[in-house]
Amino acid sequence: MTFRLIWRALAATLGGTVAVYGVAACGTSSGDQPSSGSSGGTIRWAAAGGYNSSYAPLLVAQGQGLFSKQNVQVELNTFATGSSALAALIGGSADVASISGLDMLRSAQKQNGVVAVYTPFDSAASSIIARKELQATYGTDIAKFKDAKWGYAAEGTSSTYYLKTLAEKSGLNWDRLGRNALGTQSAILASLTAGKVDIVSTDLTTASKAIQQGVGYLVLNTNDPDATTPYWGKQFGSVFATTKSFLQKRPDLIQGFVAGLVDGQHMLQQNIGDASRMLALFTPEVQTEFKATWDQQWKLTAPAFDGVDGTLTDEMLTSELAWATSCGALPPGTTLPPSSEFADNSFVERAFSTLGYAKPTPGATPSA
Missing domain, CATH: 3.40.190.10 (Periplasmic binding protein-like II)
Structure with a gap:
């Protein structure tokens, strides 16, 4: 399976000129049957700052052809901040965005139609x-x-x-x-x-x-929950989010995308203890981009993936909300609608079922 890194730049109305590049996988053969039932297509993914190791499940899925197994292609559009990526999602120029837990809470409070479909790690991507x-x-x-x-x-x-x-x-x-x-x-x-x-x-x-x-x-x-819990409790770091309108149009494409993430996360957790093996799972282009600082970057990132299964729980939301209101990120007394209004774990659950994987448990993932 080969991948190509496509570089381009475009002028965007969202905060001026935004540098954009995408990664697209070549398609599967007509004989391949995606476990997700996806009829195929391209996901326009918006993210802050381009590639970093917090996106490792997605990068493994790209490098190992796991999205292609689901007839899904992923195109990356980069933005200066996660808030800008969220604005692109809401504005319709992206299908999925990687946004912080705080931006997810703000979206839930505003009831702006943003829905979390995958939570890749605990703690923060910084x-x-x-x-x-x-x-x-x-x-x-x-x-x-x-x-x-x-x-x-x-x-x-x-x-x-x-x-x-x-x-x-x-x-x-x-x-x-x-x-x-x-x-x-x-x-x-x-x-x-x-x-x-x-x-x-x-x-x-x-x-x-x-x-x-x-x-x-x-x-x-x-990214180390043990180090940060005394400061701000349990964080869920970030989510891959889409919109209710896109879910209504292409639930099969989101299912294929999430299945690729679950598959990538499973392979990540099998190799997490070896930084060089992890790097080898990515596309050659991503390996080149990461190579100079990879050992340091993975050492920082790996603890956040321990035992994570991709679901967003009420416990995680409660803890994140308590931190956000205590530090002034959200007004005191802020309440959220029922989590079913802005978080849909069914895509993750279905992916585990169709892929035949058991969910990981905290402490079971080998340390880096």
Whole structure:
């Protein structure tokens, strides 16, 4: 099975010019029978920042032809933030978007027709890092960053509220800290390198590059539930979401997409303990993109996949809502409609049944 990486750029009305690239798989032969019953088609997937290891189930599915088994092709459109990817989904220029748990709660509150269909990992798809020069004196003691310059991509994002929670749990006053919204992940790395910021919340690719290049060091791995639960409870990180209108039009295509994700997650969890084996599961193009920082990136990411089966539970939603209202990401007293209105686990359940896999359990996944 071969894949081709297609690079292009387009002008979008959503926040200016957006760089876009897609990955499309070649189709299955006419004799292949998809277990999902999908009649085939292309999923336009919107995501923030392009590829990073938090998308590993999807990347494994691409690399191993698991979407093609379902007659599904996936085209990636990249955006500066997850909120922009969500706007593309709602606006109809994407069929599926990877969005944060916080954006999922906001969508549920607004009842804007967004539906979560797959939850790939626990905790957050980011890391908290600081300038390497500060490691000897500041270490991982957040309280020592009182007079530091704090950075993140944009106001109102999950990264902002993770930093806010971390600061306030460490006795700091968020409103009195020096803060910078830097716009993009590449700007975060450049600002950290230039010393314009001291501590940042950033995606896994950027964090890994900073650590590997000696520019930054790890303060807190937000993908490790054991490390982050004391700060913000149980997080469900992000979801693959679609819209009710698209589900009504193409439930078979979403089923094929989710079946590919479940298949990819299963293969990931079988190989999670070996970073080099994991990298080999991706397409050659993705391997090339990841190669320089992969060992560091996978070390940060792997704990979040332990025992995850892709469903979104009421317990996860309750915990995420408690954090969001406590840190000001959502107003105090915010309530949500019944989860059945914005989360549909039936696609995951059906995929496990048709693929014949047993659901993983926490602690059963080999450690990386």
